[in-house]
Amino acid sequence: MKLLQKPTRHLFFTGKGGVGKTSLSCATAIALADHGLKILLVSTDPASNLDEMLGVTLGSVPGPVPAVPGLFAMNIDPEAAAEDYRQRVLGQMGPDTTDKDRATVREQLSGACTTEIAAFDEFVGLLADDDPRFDHIIFDTAPTGHTLRLLSLPKAWTGFLEANERGASCLGPHSGLKMQEERFRTALECLGDPARTTIVLVTRADRGAIREAARTAGELSELGLSNQMLAVNGRFTPTDPHDHVAEAFAAEQTKALTDPPPALASLPRDEVALKPFDMVGLDALRGLLSDTAINLAADPADDIFEITDLPGLATLVDEIAASGKGLVMVMGKGGVGKTTVAAAVAVGLAARGHTVHLTTTDPAAHLSFVVGPGAMPGLTVDRIDPEAETARYIDKIMSTKGRDLDDAGQALLREDLASPCTEEVAVFHAFSRVVGEARSSFVVIDTAPTGHTLLLLDATGAYHRQMTRHLDDTAPGRMVTPLMRLQDPAFTRVLLVTLPETTPVSEASALQDDLRRAGISPYGWVINKSMAITGTRDPLLRARIRGEKAQIERVKRDCASRVYGLDFRAVAPVGLDELRKVSDD
Secondary structure, X not given: OHHHOOOXXXXXXXXXXXXXXXXXXHHHHHHHHHOOOOEEEEEOOOOOOHHHHHOOOOOOOOEEOOOOOOXXXXXXXXXXXXXXXXXXXXXXXXXXXXXXXXXXXXXXOOOHHHHHHHHHHHHHHHHHOOOOOOOEEEEEOOOHHHHHHHHHHHHHHHHHHHHOOOOEEOOEEHHHHHOOHHHHHHHHHHHOOOOOEEEEEEEEOOHHHHHHHHHHHHHHHHOOOOOEEEEEEEEOOOOOOOOHHHHHHXXXXXXXXXXXXXXXXXXXXXXXXXXXXXXXOHHHHHHHOOOOOOXXXXXXXXXXXXXXXXXXXXXXXXHHHOOOOEEEEEEOOOOOOHHHHHHHHHHHHHHOOOOEEEEEOOOOOOHHHHHOOOOOOOEEEOOOOHHHHHHHHHHHHHHHOOOOOOHHHHHHHHHHHOOOHHHHHHHHHHHHHHHHHOOOOEEEEEOOOHHHHHHHHXXXXXXXXXXXXXXXXXXXXXXXXXXXXXXXXXXXXEEEEEOOOHHHHHHHHHHHHHHHHOOOOOOEEEEEEEOOOOOOOOHHHHHHHHHHHHHHHHHHHHHOOOEEEEEOOOOOOOOHHHHHHHHOO
């Protein structure tokens, strides 16, 4: 493994959801610790699953990992970081500050963007702190779209603070933010220093993940983070040349890796073999980077294909179509196939004669690739583009609130709107606008991976609290907020997508708990890419199917009363014709 040869102090794992960033970062941390080094493993993902993979309860400060001497791990807790950030900002206010002023600032600090910048502040501290206890710090990040925004924050906030000398933002007084400016610069310098930091782009050997890795490589290079390497996870080598499923799977991987995009072609590359087991527990994580042969002999009496049939997507689309209109939100861990499921549901509804708006809140925006360039009667496809929505929001504010201001006042207002937090507000308004369309037709939303989606829902809840705070039972009329629409099962159907693997199922279950606490009840679960019904006889794939069977039964028993299934396809469905086939299965 090139990754383990003279590693830099900081290793930063990033990539598309579901490619194995957490598995590889954990396995790397364990391998280095097993060689006598002191390692700190940190998750920056709001939906971290380090605890489950390592089999230990982690907190927001470094804690030892039992059975791995020298390894410490922690999760950056966004909510705890946000509260700490609020207290520090409030502590900077003078002794003459009134309770009303403090309450106003605390209200300003209640949004999702405060949570994001506070979590980033914790991350910056780890980069800047030359802690002698650790030889290496390894970062397991959120899926790409969220991570790219995280890494762009130093440059965005530095530029904003240089131009803005007054006022307050949703992150508190600008005077307090100015104190962070040097920390931001230090973080960006550390990330861009090839002697101190390596960016590990993790991908699977499939076209979508490789395309995302290439896009990420380019955007990171633009930020000055050019010391990159590529890690291809899950490389499969078939053992039976007569097994058409295994051969097709391997051939598609080889095809995807042939002639890589220019942004990846020159990078050092490691390939990690597909394993027959889930990456949960220290033994499995140690085995990920091991070349030791694994006994795959199967019990002839073990018929792994005896799995209870699950209704397919056609049944789900028929159930949704019966309502004639409404909102469908597709959620889940990154890499489980949310975009494919959302697109197939939308195409299926349009094929049944309905008007459908298919869109995405994912900053990585894979939707256009999955749907392809074709057109279909009744189907509109677009995305919530953060840049376009921010420009639209600024124009709206300037034409309303800025209309009666003089030139100096307009300049100050436009200066305040240059804050990176404006993007969060603009995206929320666009999301609310799209949700409202479902009153008269179908709207299908392909959401960002779990952590980013929870931030959006947090903004939705904050808006709901703000709008309803001063209402009482005697208020005329009835106001309906976006959160109230999401909580209405007659209006909104939330679909949780998972793979039949331990970690995706656990994360989907945790997301379901979060949604229920917000008063949102998921309609059903979709188990994607099940290899159980393919009939493969490949020993490695059969070993993985044994794990699938246990997870499918777990979902049916513990998680959902409505469970639907999609079988594994060696070639991912792309284009309207292929999506139509998926929606008719």
